[in-house]
Amino acid sequence: MPTVSQHYGHHAVPGAVDETRTRQQAAPVVLMVSGGADSTALLLMACTSKLDIQDGRGVAPIARERLHVLHVNHHLRGKASDGDEAFVRELCAQYGLPLCVEHAYFDGESGNIEAAAREVRYAAARRYVRELCAQTGAPRTAARICTAHTSSDRAETFLMNAIKGSGPAGLSSIPRRRNIVVRPLLDLTHGELVGYLQVHGQPWREDESNEDISYLRNYVRHRVMPVVAQRNASVCKTIGAACEILGDEDAFLSQLSAQAFRSCLRKEAAGALVLDARRLAAAEVVIARRIVRLAIKRIDPGARPEMRHVERVLSCVAEGTGSVTLPAGIDARVEFGMLAFKAPAAREGLVADWITIPGRLPLGGGRMLVAEPMAVEPGCDIVRRARELAAAGEVTALVDAAALGFADSDSERILAGSRGEIPAEARLARLWVDGPAPGDVMCPLGMSGRSKKVSDLLGEARIPVSERAGVPVVRTAPGGAVVWVAGVRADERFKCTAATRVAYLLRVVDAD
Template sequence: MPTVAQHYKQLREPLTGPAPAADEKLNAPVLLMVSGGADSTALALLACTSRLDIDDGRGVATIARERLHVLHINHHLRGEASNRDEGFVRSLCARLGLPLCVHHASFQHIGSENLEAVAREVRYAAARSLASDLSQAAGTPISAARIVTAHTSSDRAETFFLNAIKGSGSSGLSSIPRRRGIIVRPLLDRTHDELVSYLSMRGESWCEDETNTDTTYARSFIRHKVLPQARELNASVERAIGTACDILSDEDRLLSRLAGQALRSCVRRRRPGLLALDGTRLASSELAIARRIVRLAAREIDPEIRLHVQHIEAVLVCVGTGSGSTTLPGGVDVRMEFGILTLRSADAQEEIAAGWIQVPGTMALANGYVLEAALTSVPAGTNPVAYARTYARDHASSTLVEIEALGFDPRALAAGDTQARLWVDGPEPGDVMCPLGMAGRKKKISDLLGSKKIPVAERPAVPVIRTAPSGAVVWVAGVMLDDRFKATVHTHLFLSLTVRHPGQ
């Protein structure tokens, strides 16, 4: 996000004017997305004859001709008209001396309701692939490349209204961003009518997409029905909306950055397909930040997840009330238990379970295994240490844990206190414990599993019992008890932890 000084350092310049010499040091590819319509035709001409700001640190500047490439997507959705557009773009590029790549797309099995979104994904996927190939050929990093689209302030206003009608938040109302990664949009301050006038003054032609006038499409309805009415109130409505979008975009980026920082402070456990957050901390967050934390967390579990406001609110209801569960699109499971909000992908739910086990209680693990936590009294007249040692020798898949070392009250547990619990998940990189018998010296769990000759492929399924998602390791199931939780001569009540095999 720019500072005030950076933002106002350069004023935006007009479409035409004297051009400075091209910066020969920059040779990263600049890929122009040209459909053949008025806006993209103007983009191709401006890139060759004038100056554009493609956000490469030079501001409004000439783009070296050898950097320019054109990508045209033939969607084959409008019959001969699609081929006509391709032919026009081929002629335009030949006249301008621009190298052209044509990508042919197919949408035979896509429903009409998803067609626009899928077509957009196809366009950008093809553009990123070509930009990557061109960057490799030029010997420049992909981050230095630019994919340039011809979106205008008119497109931005239309998207603003479409998202407002859907009930979008500030991210959606920011509409089309000036830049996203290597994708830049240098014409966002120009209206469609201005670009048409520019082409007309030059005597240039372009292709008209007949669907642009079909008001059965939502965007065309906005273009031909809504915006003309808005212009009666403000003749410069596109620019006014563009200003609002820029303000919302700046504020959205700031809030997203704050939410990212807040998310990091809330994380208590993270592994592929699983994220455990401090629900109490999340519940005390400002509502605007909390909504974004939930969205960021869900995207970490599933980068392709599409969330609506009702999904976010369902999660926050669980957080606010301190309990409950919900399912997000894509089968992402969300649960609020004992102050921890856990999000699991559908795939992670098929692997080792991760979550709380009540003490006493049971918990289902993967492949039919069950973890059992039960109270075990020391037999009268028996030395607790000797009893625990004998127990460990006779029970390979079970261990005895000192109740008070866990911070639990033995009398409360014996009386039926249900607030005690332990966290169960799998080994994490960097996990350490104090193995029994090592007098408090620490050892990495990965090294411990290796010394026990447990195959690497099987290690993620080894249950690890902890005091909390980010707490101390109590027991690596079937492998080792932590020395801090061993029996003492004063032990009267144990917690027995047992992993039972299927059929036992």
């Protein structure tokens, strides 16, 4: 992982007076400048020309007091990297721009250096914006981070993503704006910016690593783009237009997918969420794919699911059963009409999962939930037994199968119960187990049907707030009625009565 250090070098604008009041009223515009031709042109244009920074004004001059420069020295090219930093320092001094320099150092475990360096740069820019907004009192949403991406970069990224097999989001390539990050040079090619600098007599720094075609971008730039340009000299602008269309359509589908995701969501907790698999299966496949990707990203924003992962999950959904291991170790599992995603950490702690009856469910922390069906023998006082268990303070409860909808009370089933048999449907029961959720309400046993917040019951039981998330809650379904708060109280609606013929014994025990 890279380590980062920061250094500020502020240069006063020649002839400037106290600009504190003005700076407090102006949101910062941070220019990301490496010293290459594109970013050098960005700095010159920001100081001397007009740019569209997506602030509603269109193409307009940027107030000089708003401008700040960020340079990140990655120290990947030795003295050449230090030369880039010196060049940017001199350029900022020449134009009187405040400069922040960050130093990043990469170890051997950084993996994809290009991707890691990009993440460091954007993280540094966001951090710098936060600091500047805190100093001036400007709203962060009004700030801008400007990068020097060109239509050449956009076309190269499009082709790179096409080679790698990206979907619409990847093929839409580099957007003009993402939140406060804007790219005002996206309609200009690299060649046009080089010509601009030459006209103005402004030198720039060359990165010799840009010639190394072992990097995919450089291969596309030096081997693919020249061939394509032989058939279409305006290929960058042509691809750019296609990217605009793809970007607009991708944004629209993302909006539809987010709405569909919310309609499918049944439960969400740290590192885990549950979707309605039947509703997901009924969605258009283009929306269903995006819903799965959204779910994975909600579990782990850093996960990189590929199309094959998404298709495997949807295959399980279509079949109504099955499981898939996804990137970042996420487990996706379809059971009983629900699609559950769980991160490794969530599987180690209190789970959110179905328990079949009979069945056992690991709860984490060395605990196990055991559920068993029990036929009520003739002459057995099941009500008394349920009260005794509750009074003993054990982590055990008896609930009525018929009240849960898994057994009936017609004459045939009553006869089966009188013979000590368990009806077939009572053996197919399942209950949902997770933790307490905000707004949970139940009808505690012994309160004659009056409702009460689960949080209040946990408080009365003197369970520390820090431990409440680990209290198992048994429900009829994800987000359904509370059947039992383990070790605290069962629900009046599912209590055993004199008419009970099949009961479920629920116990929390130490795992073997």
